[in-house]
Amino acid sequence: MATDTLSELVEANDVPGMQQWLGEHAPYEIADELGRNDSLTAVLLFRLLDKDRAIDVFEELDPVDQQKILYGLRDKAFGELVEAMDPDDRARLLGEAPAKFAQRVLSGLSEGERAMTARLLGYDEGTVGRHMSPKAVLLRGSLTAQQALATVRAKGIDAETVYTLPVVDNSRRFQGVVALRDLVISDENTTVAELADSEVPTAKATDDSEAAARLMQEANLLDLTVVDSEDRVIGLLTIDDAVEVIEAADTEDVARQSATAPWTGHYMAVSVLQLAWSRVIWLMLLLLAASLTIGVLDFFEDELETVVQLAIFIPMLVGTGGNAGAQAATAAVRALAVGELRTGDVLRVAFRESRVGLLLGLTLAAVTFVLGMILVGDLNVGIAVSLSLVLICVWAAIIGGTMPLLAKRVGIDPAVVSAPLVTTFVDATGLVFYFLIALAVHPAL
Amino acid sequence: MATDTLSELVEANDVPGMQQWLGEHAPYEIADELGRNDSLTAVLLFRLLDKDRAIDVFEELDPVDQQKILYGLRDKAFGELVEAMDPDDRARLLGEAPAKFAQRVLSGLSEGERAMTARLLGYDEGTVGRHMSPKAVLLRGSLTAQQALATVRAKGIDAETVYTLPVVDNSRRFQGVVALRDLVISDENTTVAELADSEVPTAKATDDSEAAARLMQEANLLDLTVVDSEDRVIGLLTIDDAVEVIEAADTEDVARQSATAPWTGHYMAVSVLQLAWSRVIWLMLLLLAASLTIGVLDFFEDELETVVQLAIFIPMLVGTGGNAGAQAATAAVRALAVGELRTGDVLRVAFRESRVGLLLGLTLAAVTFVLGMILVGDLNVGIAVSLSLVLICVWAAIIGGTMPLLAKRVGIDPAVVSAPLVTTFVDATGLVFYFLIALAVHPAL
Structure with a gap:
């Protein structure tokens, strides 16, 4: 098995072998292996990755493992990694981290990213606000499909998702959502308002995140629009984050049902x-x-x-x-x-x-x-x-x-x-x- | 609470009131209420829905509840509903249904839909093949982004998802996937081959569906390409189906952990x-x-x-x-x-x-x-x-x-x-x- 091989390579301190192993495996597989190893080995392996790949692997790690890696990195690599993270992933990392560490992360960020992260951290743990992606692409109902696609092209590079596009009025109030699929498939002169679905549910940023995630599952949504108390769109909860919320809740329930206090981290890595x-x-x-x-x-x-x-x-x-x-x-x-x-x-x-x-x-x-x-x-x-x-x-x-x-x-x-x-x-x-x-x-x- | 109101309306046999309630609630909310009611009431409520809405609500139901509803419908309404279903949902329904009922469904279908359903039913329960969507839009690597979008426009209306587009060679062999997002955002003359990611995992149709679904979660995929034994693309496993597979597995594990044999259906509706x-x-x-x-x-x-x-x-x-x-x-x-x-x-x-x-x-x-x-x-x-x-x-x-x-x-x-x-x-x-x-x-x- 390939995984036994990696432990063997690590034990033999065979760096070229490890490098080859890392080159032959996908980021999520590498992340899984890092999670199973102790901090020292994980950092050693992580440092062998080239920069782009390192960012991909880092994104796949659990927050506890991300913290483990970051502790072992110097300022430059540290700064690049946290700047490249999605704001919601960063908020999740900082929410579980010691204050001093959080300070180091925040002070290394660009101003825009820092503001966004701070905003998410303003919401309590377990709320939708903590898990949302604030970089949604918003559309006006009066746009044509063609114009809307141009907007997606212009603003979508920075967004975590562009498959669900909230439709808003002049005050950013929620009017409905349009699916990227419909924009692509429909006649280019159809308006966004015609394509929009106003019956989809939304969630408040202060709502319980598990309830919101289960709602997405029940209503088969890829993204759930997140609004503030005045119904203004402030972000999206994406399905991959929702799945993580549900899985964390299930894991916690299972632990509780066997009289165990919930703990975070990998079973083999926790002390x-x-x-x-x-x-x-x-x-x-x-x-x-x-x-x-x-x-x-x-x-x-x-x-x-x-x-x-x-x-x-x-x-x-x-x-x-x-x-x-x-x-x-x-x-x-x-x-x-x-x-x-x-x-x-x-x-x-x-x-x-x-x-x-x-x-x-x-x-x-x-x-x-x-x-x-x-x-x-x-x-x-x-x-x-x-x-x-x-x-x-x-x-x-x-x-x-x-x-x-x-x-x-x-x-x-x-x-x-x-x-x-x-x-x-x-x-x-x-x-x-x-x-x-x-x-x-x-x-x- | 709105839900108490519906039971009250049902008890009072207040049909206009029920109609109003149904008009004011989203399909997933209606589906949830139908699941909580006995067969007779559920069919009564379902018949009050107009046709388009009925299809939307039907899609949101669990297979046991779908069966419950179908038993209460006449041939025409019955045929329209099953024809409108996605092939994977239909296979899921038939997999749990008695043979006579399955026969009635299959004989009412158009030829193309019947063939597709029969193919999915050919895979064992618990395999990826049972849960995949066979209507994927496939692309050649030589297409430009613009040509690829034209293909999506032409073929995408019928597909369950168009957000992940498998890239194939002349023999339909898997080469990688391209995201609709990248097609939309990138320069229109970029080729699909340049945009394609060949490092994403795939699953065989005969693979275990829970393992495949957890892989999607780990690798943060919206869709997982499904291939046959010769690596030819035959469908996609979509994230909403994967979430259902994971939730069913978790529910089963929880049941087993408390010494209960897994059962399907709503807690309040099961006898x-x-x-x-x-x-x-x-x-x-x-x-x-x-x-x-x-x-x-x-x-x-x-x-x-x-x-x-x-x-x-x-x-x-x-x-x-x-x-x-x-x-x-x-x-x-x-x-x-x-x-x-x-x-x-x-x-x-x-x-x-x-x-x-x-x-x-x-x-x-x-x-x-x-x-x-x-x-x-x-x-x-x-x-x-x-x-x-x-x-x-x-x-x-x-x-x-x-x-x-x-x-x-x-x-x-x-x-x-x-x-x-x-x-x-x-x-x-x-x-x-x-x-x-x-x-x-x-x-x-």
Whole structure:
């Protein structure tokens, strides 16, 4: 494999070999390799690239990796790279960087680029303004297609995209968009106003960037026009940036659903300490939450001592309850993320999930009863385990399905209260059900 | 909220009101509402749309919803809709539909559209061929920019996209791509060959569609050229289709990570039975796997009877082991999905995760020891619980981090062996550690 070869070349310190490798691979492949290497090696490899190629590779890097590279460069190369970046990429880089580093970048920029970057940085992280491309080509509705194409020719070289051209009035207010495709295909005397689509959605610069990106996906847009509070066009959100926003949101949701704090950077390049740190807080919280289960079992210690067989089924019961809760929670978090659920759906979700949970509980209880009779042979324990399982499945499905919606309603990220938290909560309550049922049905208690 | 209003209008059977609502909303918003409604209501609403708008709305629907609508339409409206679809959307619809329905669609199509659809359906699900747009506009390298634009004008009306134009030789073999933007901006006598980029990646029609879509994201491409086994251009994968492929893959991964079989359709529209079905198989498998824990506890029943306090910590121990395993598994699955990890990284991942697990285990053990002393007050139990926790965390992190890689190596979807399966496996082994340590340190055993 070519990639193994690069690590081998690096280990052998074979500079001509590395140069050849770099010449034979596309920028995105080189960027991927740089991301996998430590800072020193990455900078060494980066310096071997000629200038144009270096800019192409740099554009493909994640912000953390861009920072890694920039730290290793001298002022001249440093300045050229940051000046060549698109303003939105630069804002993304600076948003995550230490203040001193940001200062060094900003002071090296030309005045126009600095102003544009500062404007984007004025918007909060997670808003559309942070991710937009401010260099859109705007058109007046009165232009003909031919005139419009001339405008694109004159101004388009500097723009990040020219495939969607916002149409504006004299005050730069949004009137619609025209697609470059339509300008090219239509008769050259057709006016822009005739070709414009005024029904497309726009986003405010202060809007949530994930919602805007998902809107682009739903409405199949290549670019979303960004406006200010007075509906004046100030930029475009392009599809490649939208895809990155969506992927970052999905990655964050997935991390949250496994009780991990989101971290940025490449899995292989991030330090062990950082990985541990991203996990320990939640793990600790869940451990403390799990002390609820200790409390419950401590309370029922006499019953446990009398019928020690009851203990044997505890991991299976809490495990199944946890799994059933996680299933419902994950489905709800995902449906919320992609817009299939709204916070107002709580009662409907509770009703749906209670029926799903009942079906699951009855099926599993039947199996467990047989399993319990074979493995332990105590009919009363079998009955207690099976009945608890039905109750636990219904309970877990309801809690799992509704907690994310309730969280979102009070402004907490739904993914935070998903699988692990639901699981731990369901564990403790499930044990209470179990012992209460055991007390009711077991003659020895 | 406008959406509540539509359900109210539907409930009141207020047809003029519904018509007004439909007139005031964009196609993607209407499509979203149709997806949330049952078949009857969706068809009723759809019929209220005028023809052009109906086609726009139809394009925005998910395949399951498209099918729902088509079932409710008469032959004429049915035929017009399917004829107007892009071939790749049509193939996606038919790929998921019953054979009889597919027959009805195909027989209603014009010959050219039918041939194109049949060709796409010839590629397996999950391949690039299924998702490509076969109507690409191809250019020869010898054309000038002006001539190339004339070609786009002549052939582009029918194409799904004209922003990326593959450059081909006499045998339609791939030479590179030229961006419409560059054709528009550059001098009109520049040749296509001069403007073409030959370094961009291509995909084979038989390639995995998720990998191709992620490649587009990584290399920031609007379109990816699709070639056959002899490098002849046969279509384009467009970014909007790629985004859908990525989102479907992410949704599937998320479902798998919570032990749910992937299901298609809207959360609120899918039936309770379908939801239960998507969950019950895995839940059952995990339940059977959890009988391992029953076996372990059954084996150590004498020890449990002697020191019943040991039982009190079981849910916390297995819960924490499960959480630590899920964290590592989810990180590994995600890193594999986005290309940060390769299957060859198993040993490196195991080493990384063992150190992460050790850090986590030591931290948690310290807290648990204090907690155990306060809640139960048995020093030996406290020692056994703390030592087990360290071992379980290391073990869980290693298993969680490496199982997805090993699964991928033998051709199993990594997401399948992620969180829940890892958790259940770690539960049983963790209990063995716990009792062995208890036997070693507790004087009463």
